[in-house]
Amino acid sequence: MNDTQMNSLTHPKHGDKTNSPWFEEFLVKLLEDRDRIGLTDMIREVDAMMITVEPGCSVAYVSELALMTPYHYLVTLESATHWTHVLRISMNSPDILVREVRNPELRGIFRSLNEVYPIGAHKPNSRYMGEVLRVTNLHAVVELQKAREMRFFNQEQIRKLELPGNIAIVKPSPYTHNIVGYLERPAEDIRVYALGNSVIRDDVNRGYLEAKETQAQLGLDTLIQPIDHLATRVFSQNREVAILEYLSLSSYYYWGSYDIANQNSSTNVTKSVHYEEESVSPAKVFTAANHPYFINHLIGLPSPTENFVRNYGPRLHHIALAVADGEVSGQANIDYVVDAIKSRGKDFLLDVIRSREEGLKQIFSSASEHSSLIIEYVQRFGDFDGFFAKQNVADLTHAAGLEENLCLLQAESAS
Numbered sequence: 049m050n051d052t053q054m055n056s057l058t059h060p061k062h063g064d065k066t067n068s069p070w071f072e073e074f075l076v077k078l079l080e081d082r083d084r085i086g087l088t089d090m091i092r093e094v095d096a097m098m099i100t101v102e103p104g105c106s107v108a109y110v111s112e113l114a115l116m117t118p119y120h121y122l123v124t125l126e127s128a129t130h131w132t133h134v135l136r137i138s139m140n141s142p143d144i145l146v147r148e149v150r151n152p153e154l155r156g157i158f159r160s161l162n163e164v165y166p167i168g169a170h171k172p173n174s175r176y177m178g179e180v181l182r183v184t185n186l187h188a189v190v191e192l193q194k195a196r197e198m199r200f201f202n203q204e205q206i207r208k209l210e211l212p213g214n215i216a217i218v219k220p221s222p223y224t225h226n227i228v229g230y231l232e233r234p235a236e237d238i239r240v241y242a243l244g245n246s247v248i249r250d251d252v253n254r255g256y257l258e259a260k261e262t263q264a265q266l267g268l269d270t271l272i273q274p275i276d277h278l279a280t281r282v283f284s285q286n287r288e289v290a291i292l293e294y295l296s297l298s299s300y301y302y303w304g305s306y307d308i309a310n311q312n313s314s315t316n317v318t319k320s321v322h323y324e325e326e327s328v329s330p331a332k333v334f335t336a337a338n339h340p341y342f343i344n345h346l347i348g349l350p351s352p353t354e355n356f357v358r359n360y361g362p363r364l365h366h367i368a369l370a371v372a373d374g375e376v377s378g379q380a381n382i383d384y385v386v387d388a389i390k391s392r393g394k395d396f397l398l399d400v401i402r403s404r405e406e407g408l409k410q411i412f413s414s415a416s417e418h419s420s421l422i423i424e425y426v427q428r429f430g431d432f433d434g435f436f437a438k439q440n441v442a443d444l445t446h447a448a449g450l451e452e453n454l455c456l457l458q459a460e461s462a463s
């Protein structure tokens with residue numbers, strides 16, 4: 049024990065959702081233990097996020113991200129059965145690794161996670177896989193996590209999966225189906241992924257450069273900022289365990305939960321103990337229904353969150369990007385950004401919601417045809433420090449549910 053030991057329990061709790069006594073008891077015990085054994089200190093920021101898409105989709109998806117986000121195409125890691133495109137903003141924000149399976153017949157654990165869900169099965173290779181966290185001592189972190197019952201892919205499995213050989217990867221969570229990886233890197237070193245041959249793909253680069261030119265012409269390059277939060281949806285009964293499991297795997301703390309009673313849902317926020325800026329390490333948000341699906345007919349409420357999880361499986365629902373506070377010609381930046389992106393043919397699920405007076409404005413894009421992921425934009429005004437506003441979350445949850453119904457109908461009519 050020393051004077052510099054982290055304390056993950058000093059943050060004030062926000063929100064109005066009541067947790068079980070079990071959650072409150074083990075939240076304290078888990079974080080105290082994590083701090084005491086040094087894991088909180090050794091596990092740092094999100095270094096990368098991994099997304100896999102259908103064969104033939106990664107070029108278009110990189111272009112889409114180049115237009116809608118601040119990410120730049122860096123390099124492609126070419127291996128026997130995958131292409132892995134590395135996207136980067138800077139070393140102050142996490143990378144995105146976009147993986148494309150080269151052979152549509154290739155089967156694997158990430159594909160299997162999609163195949164038992166009716167909409168997920170239609171794009172079996174499309175899913176957000178999880179985050180890579182930077183650690184200061186990989187061996188120590190892995191040994192401590194194994195002693196806490198965390199299960200890792202072995203080296204042979206990582207090689208077969210064609211994931212970077214210098215990352216230790218925890219097997220998919222039974223609650224979120226996401227993985228967590230650990231990459232050892234001193235803060236001042238550049239990120240390196242030990243996988244395949246590094247090439248610049250002409251087709252990816254061409255699409256990237258065109259999208260960036262459009263982004264600059266529209267004036268979006270200075271307005272769209274790094275990732276603010278990542279939102280995962282889980283089954284109702286897994287809300288508390290998904291949060292506690294993520295806190296066990298990361299150095300995040302529990303920020304608090306909003307009860308969105310009229311959408312039969314709650315939104316639960318965790319954040320990094322090390323970095324206040326979400327641009328360095330995004331907040332991780334978990335959304336779960338308040339009641340399982342078979343109770344709906346008794347309580348008569350919509351259930352967009354549980355519907356999503358039943359249709360796609362537990363998984364990441366959206367990636368939220370911050371929009372710079374300010375305005376363009378009298379229009380809030382977020383409204384300007386959304387109008388500009390709509391002019392390039394991208395759809396949004398609803399209008400920009402809430403107002404400057406309420407502190408923040410948010411919107412959801414339609415789900416990407418390439419990754420099935422939604423992009424959220426969020427602009428916080430002035431000194432608003434609430435992170436979320438309850439009514440925004442309710443409106444967004446509702447809007448996402450409407451898209452959900454459409455997708456299910458389309459999937460059913462196609463099958």
Ligand SMILES: [Fe+2]
Nearest residue numbers: 277279368424
């Ligand atoms: Fe969100």
